Amino acid sequence: MTRVVLAAAEEDLVLRAKDATDGDLTVLPPGRLPAEPARLFEQLLDGELPDVLVIGPVAPVAEALTLAGRLDVQAPGISVVLVAEPSPETWQDAMRAGIRDVVPPWADVPALRTAVEHAAAAAAGRRRVLRPVEETARYTGRVITVASPKGGVGKTTVSTNLAVGLSAAAPQSTVIVDLDVQFGDVASALGLTPEFALPDVVHGPASEDTMVLKTFLAQHPTGLYAVCGAESPAAGDTVSAEEVSRLLAALAREFRYVVVDTAPGLSEQTLAALDRATDVVMLTSMDVPGVRGLRKELDVLSQLCMIPAGRHVVMNFADPKDGLSVRDVETTIGTGIDVVLPRSKVVPASTNLGVPLLQSGTKDPMTKELRRLVSRFAATPIMKATSRAKHRAVS
Numbered sequence: 001m002t003r004v005v006l007a008a009a010e011e012d013l014v015l016r017a018k019d020a021t022d023g024d025l026t027v028l029p030p031g032r033l034p035a036e037p038a039r040l041f042e043q044l045l046d047g048e049l050p051d052v053l054v055i056g057p058v059a060p061v062a063e064a065l066t067l068a069g070r071l072d073v074q075a076p077g078i079s080v081v082l083v084a085e086p087s088p089e090t091w092q093d094a095m096r097a098g099i100r101d102v103v104p105p106w107a108d109v110p111a112l113r114t115a116v117e118h119a120a121a122a123a124a125g126r127r128r129v130l131r132p133v134e135e136t137a138r139y140t141g142r143v144i145t146v147a148s149p150k151g152g153v154g155k156t157t158v159s160t161n162l163a164v165g166l167s168a169a170a171p172q173s174t175v176i177v178d179l180d181v182q183f184g185d186v187a188s189a190l191g192l193t194p195e196f197a198l199p200d201v202v203h204g205p206a207s208e209d210t211m212v213l214k215t216f217l218a219q220h221p222t223g224l225y226a227v228c229g230a231e232s233p234a235a236g237d238t239v240s241a242e243e244v245s246r247l248l249a250a251l252a253r254e255f256r257y258v259v260v261d262t263a264p265g266l267s268e269q270t271l272a273a274l275d276r277a278t279d280v281v282m283l284t285s286m287d288v289p290g291v292r293g294l295r296k297e298l299d300v301l302s303q304l305c306m307i308p309a310g311r312h313v314v315m316n317f318a319d320p321k322d323g324l325s326v327r328d329v330e331t332t333i334g335t336g337i338d339v340v341l342p343r344s345k346v347v348p349a350s351t352n353l354g355v356p357l358l359q360s361g362t363k364d365p366m367t368k369e370l371r372r373l374v375s376r377f378a379a380t381p382i383m384k385a386t387s388r389a390k391h392r393a394v395s
Helices: 011-020 037-042 061-074 088-096 109-130 155-169 186-190 198-202 210-215 241-254 268-276 288-303 326-333 346-353 365-378 387-394
Strands: 004-007 025-027 052-055 079-083 101-103 142-147 174-179 225-227 257-262 279-285 310-318 339-342
Touching: 004 011, 011 025, 011 109, 037 061, 037 210, 052 061, 052 109, 061 079, 061 088, 061 210, 079 109, 088 101, 101 109, 142 155, 142 241, 142 268, 155 174, 155 186, 155 257, 155 279, 155 310, 155 346, 155 365, 174 186, 174 198, 174 241, 174 268, 186 225, 198 241, 210 241, 241 257, 241 268, 257 268, 279 288, 288 326, 310 326, 310 365, 339 365, 346 365
Parallel strands: 004 025, 004 052, 052 079, 079 101, 142 257, 142 279, 174 225, 174 257, 279 310, 310 339
Antiparallel strands: none
16 A cells, blocks of 8 residues: 655645545645655654655745755655646756656646556665565664763763764764763764754654654764754653663664763663663773772673673773873773773864864874774674673573
């Protein structure tokens, strides 16, 4: 059954479209045509995406072309039929926007039926390419959770640079999730002004369909996608651990790399992210409280069998003048340090500008070590999230 949605149409066209679709038609309420697909999807009460979107002549052609162009990129499984004067210029602009067909406002029922049927066939063909029949044929991306027992150790700096670096290795296939639900600042660190935040992504239509989900993600100039933090602590607190788990599972089916920036400590959301992780980056600063906190967190996670096979211990703000050595830290936490990030004067400016070091290409020892961290993931194959399950079964 073909699902058809009609927008920006007067009553006469609505009646003809209903006849052309045998009554299987959803008519959007009158009003300005939204420029963003996500806003369009919010008007669908059942949250189910259409196969065909018919845009009526009430909407200005420029607005229709803008929406169609964004749908072609963000939701390519939807075909668009434009009802407008079919001039050569309109046809040319429509083709560039990915519109399937242009029919005149006076088109009769058979003409509308033919246009919708052709558009539905095209949509079905594209979905077969976009969504393999077997779910097992789709890879499970690496979920890399960045965690620390303490705040102020540079988790967001490490997370955003790691995500930018991985995006260079896997363009359009890396996403970062701000899971500091109360005070996340991934958007600030990336210089983004997102239209949607974490609560929008885990609630409503985006939580039901991955094609809708992608339209709720912020896009960074590097090709990185982002799920940005909530606008307020109260809004962030509405996000449950179960919703986090579902979101990460959905993202891992669509992206090669999913980087998760967490809040300090072991909140229910952070535990959910660790449970879904194929890799964890355990971060500490080079000071006694930070190192002792990391040792306690490692012990707790080990007892819970929540340390995945891919464990990477990173020490930030390393400075030999601070009185601790890497060897001292390794002795305290009972394991080796994989990457040592030196204290750097360029980091504050990078944070304030909202331009990660791996985006600006600033030459600095910190940048060199961040690239080494990225190489631990970009140079190795994607891991299936099975090792943890096997470990639990043995335990």
